[in-house]
Amino acid sequence: MNRWLLWVPLVLFGIFFAVVAAGLIRPKDNIIESKMVGKPIPEFSLPAAIEQRPALATTDLATGKPQLLNIFASWCVPCIAEAPQLLELERAGVQINGIASRDTPADIANFLNRWGNPYVRIGTDVRSIVQLELGSSGVPETFVIDGKGVIVHQHIGDIRKEDVPELLEILEKAG
Amino acid sequence: MIRILTLIVTLLALPFSVPLAAQNALPASPYAHQQLDDPVQEEKARSLMEELRCLKCQSQSIADSDAPMAGDMRSQVRERIAAGATPEEVRSWLIERYGDWVTYNPPVNAVTGPLWIAPIVLLILAIWLARGRFRRRKNSKKDAS
Numbered sequence: 666m667n668r669w670l671l672w673v674p675l676v677l678f679g680i681f682f683a684v685v686a687a688g689l690i691r692p693k694d695n696i697i698e699s700k701m702v703g704k705p706i707p708e709f710s711l712p713a714a715i716e717q718r719p720a721l722a723t724t725d726l727a728t729g730k731p732q733l734l735n736i737f738a739s740w741c742v743p744c745i746a747e748a749p750q751l752l753e754l755e756r757a758g759v760q761i762n763g764i765a766s767r768d769t770p771a772d773i774a775n776f777l778n779r780w781g782n783p784y785v786r787i788g789t790d791v792r793s794i795v796q797l798e799l800g801s802s803g804v805p806e807t808f809v810i811d812g813k814g815v816i817v818h819q820h821i822g823d824i825r826k827e828d829v830p831e832l833l834e835i836l837e838k839a840g
Numbered sequence: 841m842i843r844i845l846t847l848i849v850t851l852l853a854l855p856f857s858v859p860l861a862a863q864n865a866l867p868a869s870p871y872a873h874q875q876l877d878d879p880v881q882e883e884k885a886r887s888l889m890e891e892l893r894c895l896k897c898q899s900q901s902i903a904d905s906d907a908p909m910a911g912d913m914r915s916q917v918r919e920r921i922a923a924g925a926t927p928e929e930v931r932s933w934l935i936e937r938y939g940d941w942v943t944y945n946p947p948v949n950a951v952t953g954p955l956w957i958a959p960i961v962l963l964i965l966a967i968w969l970a971r972g973r974f975r976r977r978k979n980s981k982k983d984a985s
Binding site: 695697698699700701738740741766767768769772791792793794796797798799800802803 | 863865866869895896898908909912913915916934935936937938939941942
């Protein structure tokens with residue numbers, strides 16, 4: 666019998682060990698990207714979240730101009746962190762649509778009074794129905810939608826200062 | 841002393857608990873905690889919910905999870921099944937949006953295939969190896985006698 670064959674089990678064990686060790690060492694990846702990126706925005710129509718802003722439906726998102734769709738909530742702490750960046754994007758001329766997740770009109774109004782209101786439209790998604798349709802798994806999340814209403818990018822988590830130029834670039838490319 | 845400490849701890853925890861409680865400010869979705877009237881449909885929904893992963897608490901199924909979003913997902917599953925969808929239709933509706941990740945019963949494809957095939961290959965290999973050894977031992981016994 667070939668003597669080299671004796672080493673095969675040890676080598677197999679070595680490979681097994683390396684795979685398991687790598688899995689243990691690697692930090693846990695909790696981010697679930699939506700499979701809807703590259704597809705048209707699903708059909709939906711949400712009632713207005715507050716009196717000052719109109720309601721939001723799919724047809725409002727395919728207007729020939731790229732837009733942002735931001736999912737937020739008054740109970741979400743990272744949403745406060747990204748508020749200045751959303752205002753900065755608004756100042757740069759970006760049209761931002763909001764979806765308020767599991768929230769009450771009074772809480773939403775309070776939140777926007779306190780941290781600023783960058784939205785042109787806000788729909789209220791009290792049962793996470795549109796969030797599930799979009800393949801979104803949390804708040805905040807931001808989708809870039811091109812002029813034809815196709816989702817071109819998903820930003821998971823709060824928008825940081827350094828993310829703003831990237832989002833502007835993606836918006837420009839989508840135009 | 842203990843009472844004062846409890847008070848301090850409670851006060852310190854308060855700012856953290858408020859935003860979390862607020863996402864429960866709204867009533868749960870109609871079928872988040874309510875079973876379907878038809879026991880056959882409920883059973884279908886129930887076994888599917890045990891195989892769908894919660895998006896917020898990723899090691900739990902939506903049947904186990906108390907997260908508000910898991911409640912919304914349970915309600916969607918029950919409503920869709922009540923409306924006549926099969927469990928597999930509901931599952932693929934979610935896979936279309938979240939990928940295979942969302943199901944605890946992943947489909948067999950190029951990525952998951954090796955998981956199914958590997959045990960069979962290893963078993964065949966083991967039988968083949970064992971056969972070789974037994975045969976050799978028989979031969980060596982014969983030689984000795």
